[in-house]
Amino acid sequence: MGPGIAFGKKKKDPVDPTKIEKMFIPSFENAEQFKEILTTTPLDIIDLSEQIISYAEGELKTPFHDYIHVSLTDHLAHAVRLAREQLVVHNRLAEEIRLLYTAEYQIGEWAVAHIEQKLAVSLPKEEAANIALHLYNARQRHPNMATALQTATLLNELREQIEAFFGQTIETTSMTYYRFFTHMKLVLARIEQGQTLHDMDNVILSAVKTRYTDAFRCAENMAAWLEQELQTTVPQSEVGYMALHVERIRPDFERSKST
Structure with missing residues (x-):
């Protein structure tokens, strides 16, 4: 963007149309x-x-x-x-x-x-x-800036809930966090559009509850918060998927703690 087309001109001087590069109306x-x-x-x-x-x-x-x-x-x-x-x-x-x-x-x-x-x-x-x-x-x-901010705000709150639950800081540049982030972004989009959330086999869901107890409790807290915040229902199967992602993030806690 160079000098304005009126540069060096006086009031009422003609403007050369060939020098107009861009118009904003x-x-x-x-x-x-x-x-x-x-x-x-x-x-x-x-x-x-x-x-x-x-x-x-x-x-x-x-x-x-x-x-x-x-x-x-x-x-x-x-x-x-x-x-x-x-x-x-x-x-x-x-x-x-x-x-x-x-x-x-x-x-x-x-x-x-x-x-x-x-x-x-x-x-x-x-x-x-x-x-x-x-x-x-x-x-x-x-x-609508408020709409653009809403998803970022919700995802930020979910991250902070995980950090508070485990008393650790998440390494946000890790691939495991990126997978969790992407999953939750899709979950929020489905909720907004009124679509069905992910389903999980009951046997697998039971295994997740038993094997990853802490991650599942954390995911339940997050789901309860989402239900209250968005006036929706998060099924247990989705809680199971959230728990799996939370569990995958946990090794990053140890790496960030040791650095």
């Missing part, structure tokens, strides 16, 4: 908000926001809802201001966002490095997750 509902952004946000932040949006559209090969020009620009202005004041606001959902929205998170990492290079500021690592959420939300037909 905000929808009626966003026009006033975008106008406020243009008048209250430093030009370098607006410029960086547009660079990130253009880069993301190219990488993801998808157009964004035009509200991204408002939401991302406003967010970046706030993030840069906090960084310059040396105030750090941590995002406790960063790991869940990294796993849920991988492509957007990678672009968020690129954006953080790009901003730091251009503005000579130091942003917290979690900022990649914040940017990823804005990008993911803008890809949806009806953007």
Whole structure:
């Protein structure tokens, strides 16, 4: 994104149409908000926001809802201001966002490095997750940040419940945790869509209860919490699958404890 088409011109000077590289026409509902952004946000932040949006559209090969020009620009202005004041606001959902929205998170990492290079500021690592959420939300037909955050929040709570039950920290980069994470993401999607959850043979379910007692009790606690939080019913067979995944995570506790 180079100099504006009005650079070096005076009021009412004609504009050469061949020099127009990109046009942004905000929808009626966003026009006033975008106008406020243009008048209250430093030009370098607006410029960086547009660079990130253009880069993301190219990488993801998808157009964004035009509200991204408002939401991302406003967010970046706030993030840069906090960084310059040396105030750090941590995002406790960063790991869940990294796993849920991988492509957007990678672009968020690129954006953080790009901003730091251009503005000579130091942003917290979690900022990649914040940017990823804005990008993911803008890809949806009806953007809703609350919906985008809900799954990440639920998965974060389930992880913290496992950690609290066993008094250990989960290594979130391990393959076993990734398998658990992927399974629970599908479970939540099925619950949201009103679909049937996984079934398990009664003999196998009985063996899981007997052999993996602690993991099963942990899974029961998690299922009870999900039932209350989502007003749904989690069958015992699904608790069995959750218990198997929890049990597979446990060896990672020992590795993280020894490092």
